[in-house]
Amino acid sequence: MSHMAYACLMAVDREHVLRSAAALLARKSTSTMDEVAKAAGISRATLHRLFAGRDALVRALEGLGIEECEAALTAARLGEDTAPEAVRRLVRELEPAAGLLAFLYTENQLFEGEQLYEGWARIDAGIAALFRRGQQSGEFRIDLTPAWLTEALYGLMASAAWAVSEGRAAPKDFTHMVVELLLGGALRREES
Amino acid sequence: MSHMAYACLMAVDREHVLRSAAALLARKSTSTMDEVAKAAGISRATLHRLFAGRDALVRALEGLGIEECEAALTAARLGEDTAPEAVRRLVRELEPAAGLLAFLYTENQLFEGEQLYEGWARIDAGIAALFRRGQQSGEFRIDLTPAWLTEALYGLMASAAWAVSEGRAAPKDFTHMVVELLLGGALRREES
DNA sequence: GCCATATGAGACATTCTTGTCTCATGAGAA
DNA sequence: TTCTCATGAGACAAGAATGTCTCATATGGC
Incomplete structure (x- = not known):
């Protein structure tokens, strides 16, 4: 997988995860990182790879x-x-x-x-x-x-x-x- | 201290604590029980004596x-x-x-x-x-x-x-x- | 088929908050 | 003064969420 393809994939995933998180947190603002991950269809580990932590997610x-x-x-x-x-x-x-x-x-x-x-x-x-x-x-x-x-x-x-x-x-x-x-x-x- | 005086004191305190908590939580809805207690000028122990827990406080x-x-x-x-x-x-x-x-x-x-x-x-x-x-x-x-x-x-x-x-x-x-x-x-x- | 790598699963320590406890203290009533 | 009782301070354990780690797996490019 080339560097370009890698970067592009990451961007797409970040976007999708961000949308899911926004939809979830809009309804329940105290949702857990685990709930956010599940809502996006990914694991908590991957969520942490995309966003350093909860603060980073909210900032994003x-x-x-x-x-x-x-x-x-x-x-x-x-x-x-x-x-x-x-x-x-x-x-x-x-x-x-x-x-x-x-x-x-x-x-x-x-x-x-x-x-x-x-x-x-x-x-x-x-x-x-x-x-x-x-x-x-x-x-x-x-x-x-x-x-x-x-x-x-x-x-x-x-x-x-x-x-x-x-x-x-x-x-x-x-x-x-x-x-x-x-x-x-x-x-x-x-x-x- | 008579029973009446006791009940009256408690009622006053509950009211005051409730007001303080409302003022604090209106600004920072994630405030800790400890912060709520400090804002009301009482200890966390007393706060727990007045309200069984955080849920009870919010319900009140x-x-x-x-x-x-x-x-x-x-x-x-x-x-x-x-x-x-x-x-x-x-x-x-x-x-x-x-x-x-x-x-x-x-x-x-x-x-x-x-x-x-x-x-x-x-x-x-x-x-x-x-x-x-x-x-x-x-x-x-x-x-x-x-x-x-x-x-x-x-x-x-x-x-x-x-x-x-x-x-x-x-x-x-x-x-x-x-x-x-x-x-x-x-x-x-x-x-x- | 082979290899790289992103992912998922899960264990783990850490931190924060909570809820409960005990004990010393001080204010007020008798 | 003496006694009662509410209070404050603090210790303690339990629980939840977080952040970090390792390892097995599978997907995709070569």
């Missing part, structure tokens, strides 16, 4: 979350169209990563060692900039700070991901639930 | 959360006034318990043994009924289910509690942030 998951968020930000083209439309695209792009995001969002111990803090800061800044743009254009209200709107976006996505995984909501409604509540709120609009 | 916290929620539901008089006003009162009454709620909300393992499920079900039903009332009166939009609005209320309160405890938002803005986003959303209203 955080890295994956950052990657997916940045990809979503890019794909959503937050600078184009009206701000509400951009928010809708953002949520739609973020939806596949919602479970992972929910896990990372509640894993408050992540910020003890703040290596990857920059990554999240850039993402937060990008989302907050979108809300700020909407405020400056007069589309969004100005009595709620961009920071809080960003936080609320995370919180609603986590709640929606949780509701879907618990069967309390249909997966197809995810984007609608989050976007409509985040943008329009519960109040009925006057037909204008 | 869940019981406290249910109590506070029910008290808040009662105090908020959800059946009176307009639905939006009732929501505002509800959030205001719920605010002191927000940290505890955030902890319980993310402690998904609670529902493995579903002893206290009834308590939460009653609370959820009460809140959902409020949203349903608002929908029937035409104040709330009907394309978002009462169940999702309830879920979103929890999620936003958790996000806000988290943002406040991290210093990303001012405590005094808590109710405003939650209520305004939940009811009105990010979109600017047309002045009518």
Whole structure:
């Protein structure tokens, strides 16, 4: 087996294991390394060969979350169209990563060692900039700070991901639930 | 020391310890029994005398959360006034318990043994009924289910509690942030 | 067929947390 | 003062999860 083939195989496996771990930990954040391994269909030994330890695994998951968020930000083209439309695209792009995001969002111990803090800061800044743009254009209200709107976006996505995984909501409604509540709120609009 | 005095002292201590534990676990949900004890200013031995074990402590916290929620539901008089006003009162009454709620909300393992499920079900039903009332009166939009609005209320309160405890938002803005986003959303209203 | 190597199975020590125990101490009641 | 009892300090064992190790196996390239 050549070096290239070896590297490629490893990358594929790491990716697959990471996805499985994300799906499992999103449901049960206290899952054991053994459970993570079984969920990925590999042995605990191999899991430890791929990730030095639990910390490394969580860190890798955080890295994956950052990657997916940045990809979503890019794909959503937050600078184009009206701000509400951009928010809708953002949520739609973020939806596949919602479970992972929910896990990372509640894993408050992540910020003890703040290596990857920059990554999240850039993402937060990008989302907050979108809300700020909407405020400056007069589309969004100005009595709620961009920071809080960003936080609320995370919180609603986590709640929606949780509701879907618990069967309390249909997966197809995810984007609608989050976007409509985040943008329009519960109040009925006057037909204008 | 008489039996009455004994019972009274114990009750007070349990309450205080429970509050401390709630405050600590809201910030770091993996805190050790030793850390919980130190945070409450007692020894681990006494903590174990008050609560049989970690499970019992978490169960007691869940019981406290249910109590506070029910008290808040009662105090908020959800059946009176307009639905939006009732929501505002509800959030205001719920605010002191927000940290505890955030902890319980993310402690998904609670529902493995579903002893206290009834308590939460009653609370959820009460809140959902409020949203349903608002929908029937035409104040709330009907394309978002009462169940999702309830879920979103929890999620936003958790996000806000988290943002406040991290210093990303001012405590005094808590109710405003939650209520305004939940009811009105990010979109600017047309002045009518 | 032969060899390299990634994998799985499992043993093992280590660490952390928990739960239980004992004992000395100090505060409060009689 | 004296007694009672809750408390704190600490030792101890049990259990779980982790990290590391070895070895047998099987898969894939030569």
